[in-house]
Amino acid sequence: GDSVTQMEGPVTLSEEAFLTINCTYTATGYPSLFWYVQYPGEGLQLLLKATKADDKGSNKGFEATYRKETTSFHLEKGSVQVSDSAVYFCALINAGNNRKLIWGLGTSLAVNP
Amino acid sequence: DTAVSQTPKYLVTQMGNDKSIKCEQNLGHDTMYWYKQDSKKFLKIMFSYNNKELIINETVPNRFSPKSPDKAHLNLHINSLELGDSAVYFCASSQGGGTQPQHFGDGTRLSIL
Numbered sequence: 620g621d622s623v624t625q626m627e628g629p630v631t632l633s634e635e636a637f638l639t640i641n642c643t644y645t646a647t648g649y650p651s652l653f654w655y656v657q658y659p660g661e662g663l664q665l666l667l668k669a670t671k672a673d674d675k676g677s678n679k680g681f682e683a684t685y686r687k688e689t690t691s692f693h694l695e696k697g698s699v700q701v702s703d704s705a706v707y708f709c710a711l712i713n714a715g716n717n718r719k720l721i722w723g724l725g726t727s728l729a730v731n732p
Numbered sequence: 733d734t735a736v737s738q739t740p741k742y743l744v745t746q747m748g749n750d751k752s753i754k755c756e757q758n759l760g761h762d763t764m765y766w767y768k769q770d771s772k773k774f775l776k777i778m779f780s781y782n783n784k785e786l787i788i789n790e791t792v793p794n795r796f797s798p799k800s801p802d803k804a805h806l807n808l809h810i811n812s813l814e815l816g817d818s819a820v821y822f823c824a825s826s827q828g829g830g831t832q833p834q835h836f837g838d839g840t841r842l843s844i845l
Contacts, residue, residue, distance in 0.1 A: 651831040653833065657773070660838075661838055661839075662736075662822055662824075662836030662837050662838045662839050663775075663822070663824075663834075663836045664835075664836065665833040665834075665835075668831065668833060670831045706773050708775065712831070718763055718780060718782070718787070718788075718826065719777060719780065719788055720777070720834060722775045724772075724773070724774055725773040725774070725775070727773070
């Protein structure tokens with residue numbers, strides 16, 4: 620079945636450092652890919668998405684490109700802030716999955732001033 | 733103005749009790765979900781309803797029973813609570829399938845004494 624694998628955390632960075640959180644997937648067909656973010660004490664919220672190969676999703680300085688050849692959707696940000704400290708989830712949805720999102724395990728990010 | 737609202741936010745109760753969590757969305761979405769998030773942040777889909785019809789029913793103990801009185805509400809009733817039920821429960825909603833993102837509530841933290 621479909622699956623999502625993302626790098627284990629926690630990831631700890633200093634403010635203004637470059638961030639990469641790796642995400643790879645296994646899926647038949649052409650899934651849509653998502654990054655969600657969960658700030659402490661809150662629910663998840665959509666950060667960005669990409670619906671077809673070579674699409675780049677971007678939001679709040681974060682970017683991820685849908686790479687079908689490497690089945691990857693890595694999240695990047697050029698300069699992180701303390702306020703980016705959160706848990707980041709990679710997910711996919713595939714046609715015929717009854718609208719079921721397949722989730723990665725989440726990667727915790729802590730940014731120190 | 734809250735898009736997906738859950739009540740209560742915190743629920744502390746004893747083993748063996750029965751409790752309910754309510755969820756309402758004012759986004760006009762046709763699909764609603766219940767998730768369980770454990771202490772390691774792992775997200776597990778439990779149920780999903782589309783226009784009041786159950787479409788996802790994962791391997792969940794039958795002590796958990798969802799009820800959708802209309803497409804804006806999805807409640808979760810739990811009988812005979814056990815220690816292992818301690819978790820954060822999230823309600824979410826989406827419109828249609830495919831690439832549409834899910835919108836999450838802020839969660840209900842259930843603690844079993």
